[in-house]
Amino acid sequence: MAKACAQSHGQAEQLVIHQDDIKEEEETLDESGDPLEESGRTVDSSDEEVEDSVAEDMARFEESFIGINKKYRLINRIGEGTFSTVYKAEDLQYDDFQNRWDIDERENTKWSSPSHRRRQSKSRPRYVAIKKIYVTSSPIRIFNELELLHDLKNSESVCPLITAFRHLDQVVAILPYFQHRDFREYFRDMTVSDIRLYFRSLFTALRSVHAKRILHRDIKPTNFLYNPQQARGVLVDFGLAEREGTDWHQCACTLSTEERRYRISHSVYAATLNSGNQHSSYPKTDTRSSRRANRAGTRGFRAPEVLLKCTQQNTSIDMWSAGVILFTLLSRRFPFFHSADDIDALLEITSIFGRKKMREISLLHGQVFETNIPSYSDGGHSLEKIILWCTGRSQKDEKTGKKIELQDEEKEAVQFLYRLMECDPAKRITAEEALRHSFIAKAFEESEGDEDMVDLI
């Protein structure tokens, strides 16, 4: 029997969810969160002033979850998401267990003497993040998140699951607390070198997640906790993650080009076009079953194939979302996309890539794309031009009268961005390849240079 249990806390209660307990539930497939709403609710972790309402909420939680206050001392509420509330807490039983999850301790061990370590380990409080998953979440979803986190426990740059507890219908996941800064505080000031370091860390996490053929599905700044000072980040929130191949039905994108062409030429769409209609019309009684696909994710970060309901989505959807983060950083606009729904989101992508590309990628997944909005061009705009426009550099230089261009470093970043925001998922760069791409590889060279300097000192 499959079970989700995290054992790094030794004899601590294990969370074992029996299959019998899992009731089939109608899962809603559209799980969108608004990127602004989302990011607005993260409390600065260094700010430990507790508001009255938060103190009341923590007291209620301690009262209802019997025994939790023996293990952890709640400090503050640090996140309030769509599916959970996250608290920062001190681990009161840290010294009773092996703590392989503690990255700081591992790094300390490398550099300090044993006596210094002993002194430090007794005096320093150890923090965890307690993720209280809302009881309204389906048991399948909770089980899925914990099981995937358990599978990813040794994955580089992924926030590991320490343990999990259940009291009645309430499940909590215990994660190491990771010191990070709110994306909105630093994204405007990042230099190209900082951007490289950010993505080196994010792609390291994605490489390890994708190596296990797991799709995160919700890559966005609030789910990648980044510490700019240490140039280190961890990926969190596997609430929407799934294994590749879950619920797959054949999609035209996996057919050979010839086969796909044949299908298109024999489709209802082709028949209506052949009957002399310039624009495709819609059959009065359409007998085809409606198409269902997982569209979970956050508005503005969804890949085109997710919006087009591709039924064989794979790990490359996360690479598109990472591309949206890079676009945000280069254009200094957050959130970059801000759509009301999936159709709006497709139109936002159309305004960049143009109608021709949208028609092509829609057909790739067996869909027809049409719009009668006249302002969209066929060829779209270059990403360079959009970045120049967003950063107020679209006018000509006053002195030289010449067009302003991106700096060389930015141009290299844009070349990399094209590889991430590639509309055809089969051509999109993978996390493994991204880490070898010259844009990211420079981050390794730059940090080696820094280490040489440290050695010299």
Ligand SMILES: Nc1ncnc2c1ncn2[C@@H]1O[C@H](COP(=O)(O)OP(=O)(O)OP(=O)(O)O)[C@@H](O)[C@H]1O
């Ligand atoms: N290990 C951690 N260390 C520090 N902060 C954390 C940690 N895990 C989560 N948080 C904070 O809590 C927030 C919400 O966590 P998470 O994304 O896992 O929950 P969620 O309810 O699924 O979120 P959402 O619906 O907002 O995506 C994060 O954005 C982060 O600010």
Ligand SMILES: [Mg+2]
């Ligand atoms: Mg989240």
Ligand SMILES: [Zn+2]
């Ligand atoms: Zn497809």
